[in-house]
Amino acid sequence: MTHTLHRKGTTENLQQDYVIFSMTAKGFNEAGSRGALEKLLRILNKYDVANTGDMKTGNKFIVDKEIIFQNIQDTSIVHAVFTDRNQVAQALKELKEADLGVSVIVSGIVEHVDEACREAGLNRHTVEYSVGIRGNLTKLPEDEILEVTTMCGHGMVSQHLVRQMILDIKRGRWSGQEAAELLATPCVCGVFNPVRAQLLLEELAEIWCCDEV
Amino acid sequence: MQIDASKCVGCGQCRPYCTMGSIKFIRSAKGNKVHCSVNEDECVDCGICQRAGICSTEALFQPLHGWPRSIRGTFSNPLAEHKETRVPGRGTEEMKTNDITGRYQHGYAGMAAEMGRPGTGARMRDIEKVFKALAKLGVEFEVNNPLTGLLINKQTGEMNPEVLDEKVLSAIIEMLIPLDRVVAVLEILENMAEELDTVFSVDLVSRVSEDSSVPTAKIMEKSGKWFSYNGKTNVGLGRLHVKGGISR
Numbered sequence: 400m401t402h403t404l405h406r407k408g409t410t411e412n413l414q415q416d417y418v419i420f421s422m423t424a425k426g427f428n429e430a431g432s433r434g435a436l437e438k439l440l441r442i443l444n445k446y447d448v449a450n451t452g453d454m455k456t457g458n459k460f461i462v463d464k465e466i467i468f469q470n471i472q473d474t475s476i477v478h479a480v481f482t483d484r485n486q487v488a489q490a491l492k493e494l495k496e497a498d499l500g501v502s503v504i505v506s507g508i509v510e511h512v513d514e515a516c517r518e519a520g521l522n523r524h525t526v527e528y529s530v531g532i533r534g535n536l537t538k539l540p541e542d543e544i545l546e547v548t549t550m551c552g553h554g555m556v557s558q559h560l561v562r563q564m565i566l567d568i569k570r571g572r573w574s575g576q577e578a579a580e581l582l583a584t585p586c587v588c589g590v591f592n593p594v595r596a597q598l599l600l601e602e603l604a605e606i607w608c609c610d611e612v
Numbered sequence: 613m614q615i616d617a618s619k620c621v622g623c624g625q626c627r628p629y630c631t632m633g634s635i636k637f638i639r640s641a642k643g644n645k646v647h648c649s650v651n652e653d654e655c656v657d658c659g660i661c662q663r664a665g666i667c668s669t670e671a672l673f674q675p676l677h678g679w680p681r682s683i684r685g686t687f688s689n690p691l692a693e694h695k696e697t698r699v700p701g702r703g704t705e706e707m708k709t710n711d712i713t714g715r716y717q718h719g720y721a722g723m724a725a726e727m728g729r730p731g732t733g734a735r736m737r738d739i740e741k742v743f744k745a746l747a748k749l750g751v752e753f754e755v756n757n758p759l760t761g762l763l764i765n766k767q768t769g770e771m772n773p774e775v776l777d778e779k780v781l782s783a784i785i786e787m788l789i790p791l792d793r794v795v796a797v798l799e800i801l802e803n804m805a806e807e808l809d810t811v812f813s814v815d816l817v818s819r820v821s822e823d824s825s826v827p828t829a830k831i832m833e834k835s836g837k838w839f840s841y842n843g844k845t846n847v848g849l850g851r852l853h854v855k856g857g858i859s860r
Contacts, residue, residue, distance in 0.1 A: 401703060401706065401724065401726060401784070401815055401844070402690075403844060404813075404815060404842075404843065404844050405726075405729065405730065405813045405815075405840075405842075406842055407730075408842070410841060413841075413842055420708075422705065422708055422709060423709070423712075423850075423854060423857075424705060424709035424712040424713050424850070425705065427709070427712045427713060427852060428712055428850070428851065428852050428853065428854045428857060429857075430857060430858040431854065431856060431857035431858035432854045432856075432857045434855070434856040434857075435854045435855045435856055435857060438855070454690060454691070476708075491847060494849060495849065497855075498849075498851075498855065499849070499854065499855045500849070500850065500851035500852075500853055500854035500855050500857065501849070501850060501854055502708055502709045502710075502711055502712060502846060502849065502850035503846070503847050503849040503850070504707075504708050504844055504845065504846050504847070505844070505845050505847060506842075506843070506844045506845075507842065507843075508841050508842055509826075509841060509842065509843040509845060510841065512843075512845045512847075513824075513845070516845070516847055519847075521847045521848060521849070522820070522824070522848055523820045523824070523845050523846070523847060523848060524710060524711040524819065524820060524846045524847065524848030524850075525707045525710040525711065525716060525817060525818065525819050525820060525845070525846040525848075526707075526817070526818065526820055526826045526828070526829075526843055526844070526845050526846075527706075527707045527722070527815055527816065527817040527843055527844040527845075528815070528816045528817075528826075528828060528829065528832070528839045528840060528843040529813065529814075529815065529839070529840040529842055529843055530798065530813075530814035530815065530816050530832070530837070530838070530839045530840070531813070531814060531838055531839070531840065532730065532811050532812070532813050532814075533725075533801055533802055533804070533805055533811065533812055533813075533814060534804065534805050534808045534810055534811035534812050535805065535808050535809055535810060535811060536805075536811060538732045538809075538810065538811055539730070539731075539732065539811060540731070545730060545731075548730060548731055549730050552729075553690040553781075554631055554658075554728075554729060554730060554731050554781050554782060555631065555658065555660050555690065557628060557629055557630060557631045557633070557660070557731070558633075558731055559627065559628040559629075559630065559633055560628040560629055562628070563628040584664070585629065585660050585663070585664060587690060587691065588690070612624075612627050612628040
């Protein structure tokens with residue numbers, strides 16, 4: 400639930416961060432839907448996706464993509480992360496033509512997703528906004544860390560691991576890309592965007608100091 | 613989660629993976645060995661330290677907990693599926709299948725307070741405070757949400773006292789309200805800030821109007837309330853008959 404909402408970022412870096420995902424409704428159209436969900440994920444993976452996965456199996460950084468496709472079940476929620484809004488529009492157009500009947504949801508800048516829907520000839524059905532964080536805000540890490548950790552809505556990417564990766568990049572243990580892809584592994588659904596994470600980590604490695612966790 | 617002290621070599625590789633930062637180095641009672649130890653009161657049993665597969669001595673292990681500790685894992689581990697909803701994680705299908713279920717109709721808004729998110733974790737005692745404040749407004753809590761199932765009184769927001777000390781990575785208070793109550797609910801949530809030892813993220817759902825506008829966006833703009841340019845859109849491709857599926 401809401402595992403792709405609340406991705407924190409700037410309008411600039413969120414323009415490289417869109418998640419298209421799909422599921423069916425329990426008690427309505429779930430029975431026998433695995434084939435349609437597989438077809439959908441295969442369509443999405445024709446594009447240059449930064450990550451993909453199914454919570455039932457894992458993401459592309461921990462499991463071979465073909466295994467993810469083959470293990471899809473009626474109850475799966477399948478995901479693909481896009482870094483280019485034009486490709487989002489093209490993928491939506493293709494999904495419309497495929498007319499699979501499964502629900503399709505897109506996370507990202509709402510206005511851009513609206514434009515992509517129009518380009519694809521789709522009328523949006525329902526929109527969910529993030530209305531921010533409330534409560535005891537002193538418990539939160541820095542915004543820059545949140546921009547990375549909130550890409551896994553289940554909270555599986557720890558702020559401490561992000562700090563460790565920044566330190567490891569500085570020490571030359573990992574490249575920015577390797578660190579970002581390592582951060583993608585705890586997010587089983589495959590909604591973590593390692594392309595965006597790499598940019599954020601490399602920037603932080605330049606301007607931040609970190610201690611051992 | 614626990615760590616077998618006899619196996620742990622104290623390398624600390626698991627520590628940064630811990631979502632709650634609750635793995636520390638400690639010295640054995642005799643002072644002759646350093647190893648890692650989990651602060652079990654702070655641990656939410658999300659299991660990521662073990663799933664990460666970084667422990668070379670397989671010292672991490674997840675004990676099978678009984679009630680009420682068992683709820684930590686079912687709310688915090690995204691691979692755990694709630695019996696009631698068959699949805700993994702903390703909540704329901706919410707707007708993701710609204711084009712099929714019609715759960716959120718025109719004139720209504722779905723709102724949610726995702727307690728403990730992002731990355732802070734929340735005690736049920738704090739969650740109950742929010743439930744009680746919202747209950748005074750007479751909101752309708754989502755019956756299929758596993759957190760609602762822990763209420764012993766939906767009218768007052770009182771939770772089962774057995775769970776109040778339990779901590780979860782996050783849990784979602786979901787509700788359905790008429791559009792004209794969105795601001796009132798949001799203000800109740802804003803006023804809770806000083807009473808809580810955690811954070812929460814707020815979600816706001818509505819059907820798109822026939823003129824393609826989003827009514828909740830208009831409400832937020834009119835009342836001067838902040839909302840993100842980022843969000844989630846159900847693009848309306850769902851059908852009761854899925855290609856290759858079994859008709860209901």
